[in-house]
Structure formats: C-alpha cells, structure tokens
Amino acid sequence: MGSWHNSAPRQREGEGPLEARLQVENVAFRYPHFELSPTSFEVRPGELVAIIGPNGSGKSTLLEIASGHLKPLAGCVRLDGVDLHRLPARVRAQQVGLARQETILLFSFEVREFVRQGRHPHLGRSLFESADDERWVDWAMEKTSLTAFAGRRVLEISSGEFQRAVLARTLAQRPRLVLLDEPTANLDIGYQIEMLRLVRQLAASESFVAVIVTHELNLAAELADYLLLLEAGRCLAQGKPEQVLQSGLLSRVFRTPVVVDRNPSSGRPRVTWVAP
C-alpha cells in the first residue's frame, strides 16, 4: 500500500499541460476556537480524493488551504512543485478551481453567462472572451449536460442543475486542481452518484486532481481513490477507502455504532449505521 502512495505519476498518451500532482505538506491553521494540526497528503493526476469527517472537523479549512487561498500558519501546498500560496491570485485561479455550494445569488445570470465567469482568470487585459474562451465554456456545458439549459436563469433551475452549473463554471476555468466543497449536498441519490461519477471521469480524462469534501461516506467509498478522515482538526487516517473506513474508527469519530462490510457488487467498503 505504501508503494501506491509513493509511486511516480502515471504517464498517459496525449497528456499535456494538465498533468498535475498536488502535494500538501504539514499544513496547519488556527482559528480562535479551532486548530488544524499539521496535515499532509499527496494526489496524483486523475485521482479523486475525498475528505470526510464530522461537522467542524476542519474539512473546509483544509480545502481552502489546499486551494492556495487561505494561507496556512505552517507547511505548504505544491501543485506540480509550485507553491500555490506564492502565486498571484490571478495566476493561481488559472490552475485551481474551487466550488462551494453556499453561494446565495441575488442577481440572476443565464446559465451560460454563469459558466462563462469561469473564464475570468484567463481574460487578461481583454474585457471580452475570445473564441477560445467560448469553446471552453461550450465544452464545460457539454460535459455537465447543461447545453440545453444555456438560456435558462440560474435562479430558476433545480438545485441539481445549479450544482452542475457550479461544476461547469469550475471546469471552464480549466484548472489542474479541482476542489469541491460538498458537491452533492441537496442532491437526491441519483444526482449524487451522477455528480461524483462525472468528476471522477473528468479527472481521469482531463487528468486533473480532484479533492472533494463530503458527508456521503458510501459515495466516497465507491468513487474516491483516496480518503482523508478528519476529526477535530486532526487527520486520523488516510489511504484507500478500505484502509480508512474501519468500523471501530468510524463508530468513535461519528459517535454512533457502524458496521462496515463489502458492497457485493463493487467489492468496496459499505458503511451501515446501527441504531444504538
């Protein structure tokens, strides 16, 4: 298992500038009532990493640090060897896309206009999108099956469609690191699976690194390559799903008894809550 973690990035045919590797090294942070202990992990291109843990365990803080936006008190984050916190915001935004779901919009945009905003870091001095920019917007809309919604208003589409629009905007950024904070919140199980499958497929085909924060343990077990379990600002376990999803550990962290067995069809771990 250790060799899996340390092995060299896979080289694939036709991989261009999107080849990436994320190294988070001993990042630590402190709020008045919360402390994130030094945490490290690495992700290879094409992989999907899920950060799991109870509310307030520091998942979103870790994600914000990994994005290069929140500066850690110690440690560093490298994307392809470059320290993200040393990059100017615009350059960083050309490489890192972070999507949160809590955005409250008071002004409506058409879906395509909303997705188009993802091109912002690439516009440079120009005030308008180039033909190239428009092609990436079309590409992102197509990948997220939003082409038919182009002219609809973002305040009028369903939450599942909105979640896809947020993902499309992030994809239109063409980042090499995609960070998603609870991308499946408010989605029914069909949409949840569809969303994560899409992220996973795209991470592989576009060979970006995807890191998500999620509460859906079984979804993470099925679709993530690598898990990090946080509790009260400490990373208790990381590794493949079967290494992290241990019944004793989860029962303690989530303060409720769980049984972990195997999903008969995928062979991946399956977490079941037991009524106490």
Next chain:
Amino acid sequence: MTVTATRRNVLALTLALSAGLAVVGLGALTVGGVHLPLTEVWSGLRAAGSSAEATIIVREIRLPRILLAMLVGAALAVSGTALQALLRNPLADPYVLGISSGAALGAIVALWIGGRVATASPLVAFGGALVTMTWVYFLGRRAGRLASYTLLLAGVITASFLSAVILFVLTLLSTRDVRGTAFWLMGDLSVVTETQLGILIPVVGAGIAVLYGFAKDLNVLLLGEEEAAHLGVNVARVGTIVYLLASLLTGVAVSVSGAIGYLGLLVPHLGRMLVGNDHRTLLPTAALGGAIVLVLSDTLARTVVAPAELPVGAVTALAGAPVFIYLLRRTAG
C-alpha cells in the same frame, strides 16, 4: 432578457441608446414655456436662426439644463449599478444609502467655507460621499458579512440624520448665497453654470470610463467575495477603487444638482430587465439610460405644473419609490 456581452453587442447597444438619448434630448429642447418646433431648435442650436429669441432659449436656457440632466443621470445610475454589485444588494442606491445626503452636506459646507472656488464644492461633496459610504458600509457589516437589511436601515437612518444636519446648517446660513433646502434634499436641475458643466463633463466621462474597465470584475463579484477571490480577483483592491469612483460620481452630481433620489435604483433595475446583469452591457445601458430617464423626468418637472416647476427629485421619487418597494418585496423571500 439578456444581451450577451460581446464587443459587437456592446457597441450596437451603445449606439442604439445614444440615438435614443439624442432623440429624447432634441424632443426636450422643443418643450417648455415657449414651444419651439424642431426646425427652430435646430437653427437655434447652430445659432443660425432668424429669431434671436429661439437661439437664446435653446442655447442658453434649455441646452445647459438638458446637458446637466444627462450628466447627472448617467453619474447617479452608474454609481447605483456599481454599489449594487459591490454590496450584492439590488436595493443599493446612493440616495437610499445616505451617500447623496453626505455629498450634499459636503457641498454646502464647501460653499460656506470655500465660497467662490468652483472646484471646492464637488471636491468636498466627493469627500462627504466617501465618508458616508464608509460609515454605512461598516454599520451594515455583521460578523464580517454584509447584512442586506442592516445595511439598508443604516443607510436610511444615516440619510435622515444627515438631512437634519443639512436643515440645521442651511438655517444658520440663511443669509448666505447657498441654495435652499428643496434643492439640496430633493434635487433640482434649474440652475447650472458653464463652469459647472466644464467640471462635470470630464469627471463624469472619466469616472464612467475607468469604472467600465472593472466591468468583468464586478460580474464576478456578484457571485460573492469568496468566489471572486477564487476566480483571481483582488477583491480589496477592486472594491476600494469602485467605491472611490461611485463616491466621485455621486459627489460631483450632487454638488451641482442636489440629492436627486432613486435614479440609481430605478435605472439599473430597468437596465437589468433590458440587458441582464453582465456589467459590460449593463454599465453603458445604465449610463445612457440614466441620462434618458433624467432628461425625461426634468422635462416633466418643468412642464407638468407650468408656469411653476417641480424639483426633479419629486418626479424621480414618484417613479422610483414604487420600484424600491417592489424590489424590497421581491428580495424579501
């Protein structure tokens, strides 16, 4: 409706609205105490007419006033549009938030102390607008976030407090050559000098042009400050510059026309319905739309109860206050 922001669309939109503004402007030149047909307006404009009277009416009475309405209308509407984006509040407006009152107080104090220095009043009005905006912004911030209704209340209360101070100062200055309370509190376009237009034209023109350079950043800011930062916008820098420009536009407008209300609310709202929320199309729409709406309002103000005149602010408030209430009810949900 949405007009996709491309270079071509923005150009077409600007040309169409400019043509509309020209038509409205010409129409407004014909209307007044003496009706002048278009042919006489045209010869009056070129100072080539047979009647010297028409030339004087057109060039010296109506034209300066209409130009003033265009400049003030554009300045207030653009200022309102920018504030709505920065505060992420469709109800933000320089008048509602008390910024116009701050500018008016500044202008009055400058007239009191600075007397006849032409640039003192717009300059100090800019300062007054800036101070009020900063004050309301910090009052409206709760736990690091902008609270929509707290901000509005803070603005409304500040406006009412500043109006009281203005009344107090104007009473003290009643013997001086400072205009009356109706002018400062409601706004009025009836008196304008060439010097004032000479200051207003470059400042409003440059202010709007510089602001337009930030149009795409304002778009991203509508998504939220965090989102804008993740999309590479230096939120603090852009915010500061846009606040300065919005204060400048409000300040210079108020220093020559008093606090005309609701234009910064009414026009951007119409603009959003017409072209959508992309500032690359919205800002020129607001600028030219603001000019059109204020010329129309002022034409109404000076004709509807002729030979008497209404302050133009009464007309814009009659149209704008219902729009405010409509938006308030719509955003309350």
